[in-house]
Amino acid sequence: MKPIKVIVAGPRGKMGSAALRMIQQSDNLQLVGCIDRKFDGQIVKDLDGLPDFEAKIYEDPEVCLNEVEADVLIDLTTPEFGYKHTKLALENGVRPVVGTTGFTKEQLNELTEMAENKRIGAVIAPNFAIGAVLMMQFSKWAAKHFPDVEIIERHHDQKLDAPSGTAVKTAELIQEEREAKHQGHPDEKETMKGARGADSEGLKIHSVRLPGLVAHQEVMFGGSGETLTIKHDSINRDSFMTGVKLSVERVMEMDILAYGLENLLD
Numbered sequence: 604m605k606p607i608k609v610i611v612a613g614p615r616g617k618m619g620s621a622a623l624r625m626i627q628q629s630d631n632l633q634l635v636g637c638i639d640r641k642f643d644g645q646i647v648k649d650l651d652g653l654p655d656f657e658a659k660i661y662e663d664p665e666v667c668l669n670e671v672e673a674d675v676l677i678d679l680t681t682p683e684f685g686y687k688h689t690k691l692a693l694e695n696g697v698r699p700v701v702g703t704t705g706f707t708k709e710q711l712n713e714l715t716e717m718a719e720n721k722r723i724g725a726v727i728a729p730n731f732a733i734g735a736v737l738m739m740q741f742s743k744w745a746a747k748h749f750p751d752v753e754i755i756e757r758h759h760d761q762k763l764d765a766p767s768g769t770a771v772k773t774a775e776l777i778q779e780e781r782e783a784k785h786q787g788h789p790d791e792k793e794t795m796k797g798a799r800g801a802d803s804e805g806l807k808i809h810s811v812r813l814p815g816l817v818a819h820q821e822v823m824f825g826g827s828g829e830t831l832t833i834k835h836d837s838i839n840r841d842s843f844m845t846g847v848k849l850s851v852e853r854v855m856e857m858d859i860l861a862y863g864l865e866n867l868l869d
């Protein structure tokens with residue numbers, strides 16, 4: 604079997620470097636290039652702390668996609684550049700596997716349409732951890748029985764987007780089961796702005812950012828005389844790599860964009 608040829612955008616980041624280690628440990632994946640905002644023309648193995656790969660680094664994603672023959676682009680960068688890279692990959696016939704969060708609904712719709720028109724596989728997963736996908740699915744199920752729900756997501760303090768992609772996706776899944784519903788007292792007033800969190804069709808989302816955290820979420824449901832809390836913790840970035848690898852393998856057989864890893868799981 605020929606290995607799947609992969610470009611990684613964001614190779615020096617927390618997730619990108621974990622993805623490089625995952626590729627190094629996989630016998631069916633081959634790193635063929637990297638996109639970084641620095642170190643144009645350098646070789647991955649010559650950069651401090653990165654694994655022993657001969658692949659070249661490109662600052663210009665267009666040059667990378669023109670020069671390098673690749674099957675898949677893994678993007679783990681920032682919302683602004685992640686969107687640009689995903690679009691460019693689709694335009695160049697390279698399947699994007701995107702972990703970068705913070706895309707708008709309009710951007711997601713546009714990318715979904717592009718993949719469909721070009722009949723090319725793509726995966727955009729707000730959370731690649733299997734446990735997080737189960738937490739979201741269990742929450743969707745619970746919302747059928749408990750329409751009163753709030754989300755508390757906690758992440759490290761270097762995160763750019765709030766609420767997290769996982770919290771946004773969880774709210775969307777819950778909204779497939781429940782009608783929009785104002786929660787709390789009808790006359791409730793915030794005496795300090797933001798005290799009740801962000802509002803998604805009445806569902807409140809609270810974002811905590813602190814050093815020491817990785818990625819955590821609690822979905823709290825309240826009913827008559829009882830509460831139910833569904834909780835997931837990623838305690839390190841290896842938690843995401845099973846999902847990244849699975850997506851790279853599965854995207855090779857797909858011809859549409861999947862938003863969420865649950866679409867790839869049995």
Ligand SMILES: NC(=O)c1ccc[n+]([C@@H]2O[C@H](COP(=O)([O-])OP(=O)(O)OC[C@H]3O[C@@H](n4cnc5c(N)ncnc54)[C@H](O)[C@@H]3O)[C@@H](O)[C@H]2O)c1
Pocket residue numbers: 612613614615616617618619638639640679680681682684701702703704705728729730731732761843
């Ligand atoms: N889907 C998931 O399971 C999951 C898990 C963790 C993080 N994330 C998301 O992945 C993204 C990266 O997270 P992180 O913790 O690794 O962040 P990070 O800040 O550690 O890494 C981001 C990297 O992107 C690079 N970068 C920035 N602009 C770039 C550009 N124009 N071209 C190429 N590279 C560029 C930076 O140099 C940096 O190395 C974030 O959007 C985060 O929310 C998703």
Ligand SMILES: O=C(O)C1=N[C@H](C(=O)O)CCC1
Pocket residue numbers: 704705729730731758759762763766767768769770817818
């Ligand atoms: O570290 C991050 O940033 C993470 N972002 C994702 C999100 O926004 O949901 C998933 C978990 C880690």
